[in-house]
Amino acid sequence: MTDSEHSSTLHYFSHKRRNLVVLFLFVLILFASFVYALQAGSYALSYGHIFDIIVQALFHSDDSAPLSAEQIVILGFRLPRIMLAILTGMSLAVAGCVMQALLRNPLVSPFTLGLSSAASFGAAVAIVFGAALTSVIPILSENAVIVGFAFLFGWLSVLFIYAISKMKGSSSVTLILSGVVIGYIFTAGVMVLKYITNDEKLREITLWLMGGMWGANWDAVLVVAPITLVCLLWLESKAWDLNTLSAGDDVAKNLGVDVEWLRFTGLFVSTLASSACLAFTGIIGFIGLMAPHIGRMLIGNDNRYLIPCSACIGAVILLLSDTVARTIFMPVEIPVGVIMYIIGGVFFMFLILRGHHRVMQ
Amino acid sequence: MKEKIFLITFSMLLLACVGTFCTAAAAEIQFTDTAGSLITLPDIAQRVVCLNSDAAEVMVALGVGDRVVGVTDSTMRDNALMAHLPQAVSVGTWDTPSLENVLKLDPDAIIIYSSSPPKNVALFETAGIKLIALDCYRITTMESDVAALGMMFGAEDKAAEYIDFFNSWKEMITLGVSAIPDDEIPTVYVEGYTEYAAQGVNSGIDLMLSIAKGTNIASELGEQWPKVTPEWVLMQDPAIIIKVCSPTDEVSTEDVWNNVMTREGFEVLQAVQNEDVFVINGDLAYGPRSIAGLVYVAQALHLSLDIDPTDVLLEYDERFVSGMSDLDYFSPYL
Numbered sequence: 157m158t159d160s161e162h163s164s165t166l167h168y169f170s171h172k173r174r175n176l177v178v179l180f181l182f183v184l185i186l187f188a189s190f191v192y193a194l195q196a197g198s199y200a201l202s203y204g205h206i207f208d209i210i211v212q213a214l215f216h217s218d219d220s221a222p223l224s225a226e227q228i229v230i231l232g233f234r235l236p237r238i239m240l241a242i243l244t245g246m247s248l249a250v251a252g253c254v255m256q257a258l259l260r261n262p263l264v265s266p267f268t269l270g271l272s273s274a275a276s277f278g279a280a281v282a283i284v285f286g287a288a289l290t291s292v293i294p295i296l297s298e299n300a301v302i303v304g305f306a307f308l309f310g311w312l313s314v315l316f317i318y319a320i321s322k323m324k325g326s327s328s329v330t331l332i333l334s335g336v337v338i339g340y341i342f343t344a345g346v347m348v349l350k351y352i353t354n355d356e357k358l359r360e361i362t363l364w365l366m367g368g369m370w371g372a373n374w375d376a377v378l379v380v381a382p383i384t385l386v387c388l389l390w391l392e393s394k395a396w397d398l399n400t401l402s403a404g405d406d407v408a409k410n411l412g413v414d415v416e417w418l419r420f421t422g423l424f425v426s427t428l429a430s431s432a433c434l435a436f437t438g439i440i441g442f443i444g445l446m447a448p449h450i451g452r453m454l455i456g457n458d459n460r461y462l463i464p465c466s467a468c469i470g471a472v473i474l475l476l477s478d479t480v481a482r483t484i485f486m487p488v489e490i491p492v493g494v495i496m497y498i499i500g501g502v503f504f505m506f507l508i509l510r511g512h513h514r515v516m517q
Numbered sequence: 518m519k520e521k522i523f524l525i526t527f528s529m530l531l532l533a534c535v536g537t538f539c540t541a542a543a544a545e546i547q548f549t550d551t552a553g554s555l556i557t558l559p560d561i562a563q564r565v566v567c568l569n570s571d572a573a574e575v576m577v578a579l580g581v582g583d584r585v586v587g588v589t590d591s592t593m594r595d596n597a598l599m600a601h602l603p604q605a606v607s608v609g610t611w612d613t614p615s616l617e618n619v620l621k622l623d624p625d626a627i628i629i630y631s632s633s634p635p636k637n638v639a640l641f642e643t644a645g646i647k648l649i650a651l652d653c654y655r656i657t658t659m660e661s662d663v664a665a666l667g668m669m670f671g672a673e674d675k676a677a678e679y680i681d682f683f684n685s686w687k688e689m690i691t692l693g694v695s696a697i698p699d700d701e702i703p704t705v706y707v708e709g710y711t712e713y714a715a716q717g718v719n720s721g722i723d724l725m726l727s728i729a730k731g732t733n734i735a736s737e738l739g740e741q742w743p744k745v746t747p748e749w750v751l752m753q754d755p756a757i758i759i760k761v762c763s764p765t766d767e768v769s770t771e772d773v774w775n776n777v778m779t780r781e782g783f784e785v786l787q788a789v790q791n792e793d794v795f796v797i798n799g800d801l802a803y804g805p806r807s808i809a810g811l812v813y814v815a816q817a818l819h820l821s822l823d824i825d826p827t828d829v830l831l832e833y834d835e836r837f838v839s840g841m842s843d844l845d846y847f848s849p850y851l
Contacts, residue, residue: 198752225751228782228785363711482746486749487738487748487752
């Protein structure tokens with residue numbers, strides 16, 4: 157081994173160790189955020205009491221005994237909400253990270269590509285016309301229809317973006333502008349639905365569009381958790397391929413990567429993960445943009461580390477934002493979407509001022 | 518002689534002028550709207566556009582429903598009310614009604630909600646159309662609003678009859694709860710149409726609670742419609758839960774009651790354990806039928822009162838607006 161090779165190897169392992177340390181730190185931060193969120197709320201409970209409740213639920217569960225108010229607060233309200241926030245944060249962050257890698261554009265995310273607006277439209281269609289569908293096909297639940305429609309329209313928007321990206325002469329700006337256009341079109345669709353629907357459904361759509369963890373319960377977590385985890389593992393398994401893609405399509409092809417298939421399946425899985433969450437939480441913006449960027453600043457472009465790191469960062473951002481949303485004006489809560497727009501807007505501005513606008517050229 | 522003829526002619530002309538002036542002054546209508554503005558109309562209103570469905574219903578109660586020439590899309594969907602508004606056509610949505618549609622109807626005035634005027638209100642003002650804010654939805658301003666509408670349409674007698682009907686039931690409640698000591702006033706969680714959207718200070722049911730002696734746990738939060746956390750409701754453990762809803766053909770007030778009773782986490786609340794959960798149609802929380810809502814709320818809070826809200830609705834149906842007594846108003850029946 158030459159000195160140069162030896163130095164590169166040392167640098168690789170040092171970089172790897174550093175990445176693992178950063179990852180470990182983020183896992184710790186996520187855990188600390190989880191503990192904090194579990195304790196924060198209008199129903200005052202000590203950490204010791206919360207610990208007892210969880211231990212009892214895990215190891216001494218007695219299904220016949222009625223739950224106390226404290227147990228319901230922790231096990232029925234806070235825990236599923238925290239789990240949904242973590243899963244949604246992870247999904248949106250990883251979806252953003254993978255979409256950025258697949259389209260080689262650091263400004264794309266489920267939000268900027270118009271996927272969120274499209275999924276909103278799908279969910280709004282399901283809210284307005286879902287009852288008719290479930291009466292025709294009784295095995296479909298209302299939630300399943302919302303998830304299905306959110307995914308369907310989310311996927312349509314991504315296919316459109318994909319087609320644009322394949323057009324000759326398309327640039328990063330074209331993609332972002334296409335996302336904006338898609339956003340406008342589907343937002344117009346939502347407005348039409350809001351206009352024609354009745355008051356009850358209008359309230360439901362409005363609440364959904366504001367974005368929030370109000371719909372959190374164990375049923376939602378049980379739907380979202382497997383979809384998110386399978387999607388994240390699959391996307392992580394493609395991290396090497398995504399790394400090769402960063403060198404360009406030709407290099408990736410030469411290295412044996414089926415670029416078209418990777419793009420298609422990668423976008424499909426990312427859309428599925430984010431749509432499944434958005435169907436329960438409503439529109440949550442900017443996570444898919446912020447988390448991968450913060451991850452890149454700390455850990456670099458290696459998707460093997462960037463994907464899990466983005467997942468942790470996304471989970472931490474959304475979990476803390478949601479905790480602030482439900483505690484800042486306790487016991488009144490505000491939509492987490494409001495906080496995400498503020499943080500996201502400031503972050504976007506930070507990126508522009510820091511010179512990241514070069515990527516748009 | 519000539520002088521006499523001139524004097525008589527002059528006197529007659531003078532009398533004629535004074536008479537005309539007096540007639541005009543007598544025909545002029547003046548009243549104060551909900552917003553506190555003094556409204557002057559040249560004459561009794563004959564054609565109005567009602568962007569406020571509660572005011573439209575009061576007009577029916579006053580026997581002048583045929584003078585409503587325009588309503589909003591949402592009012593058009595209210596079949597029970599529309600049966601009494603034979604001349605009414607749609608002028609668009611409540612927040613952005615079509616100026617052209619309104620102009621086509623040539624109304625004497627437009628009646629709006631004081632707290633929710635249309636977004637294009639300036640357009641109507643520019644077009645010279647009189648906008649009158651008459652809420653007719655808060656129980657606290659109902660009397661003055663109905664009296665104003667009575668003057669506006671020359672239906673003062675019918676307005677007085679409604680006010681008498683309204684006040685007699687209200688007094689019955691006030692009298693019934695007057696002996697209840699402060700330490701027996703129950704705490705109440707009032708939830709609006711969506712989950713955990715509490716009805717706070719000055720909301721419809723909050724105003725009723727202040728008359729019927731109930732403590733609204735959300736009134737201290739300062740907002741009219743605070744979105745509260747589920748755990749806060751558990752912490753407050755209210756003695757009574759009142760849920761406001763809009764029943765449909767698919768979802769009845771009884772379905773809503775079952776949903777509240779089986780809502781995750783609510784099993785620990787004393788209100789649920791004691792089945793002190795009451796669901797009320799939003800039509801009884803606001804508007805001219807809210808007096809029946811007040812009776813229902815008072816009865817829910819203090820079962821010893823023994824007043825039947827259905828009696829109020831039947832009387833309202835018989836004396837003011839027919840077809841309004843057999844709708845799905847509350848659950849459980851008291």
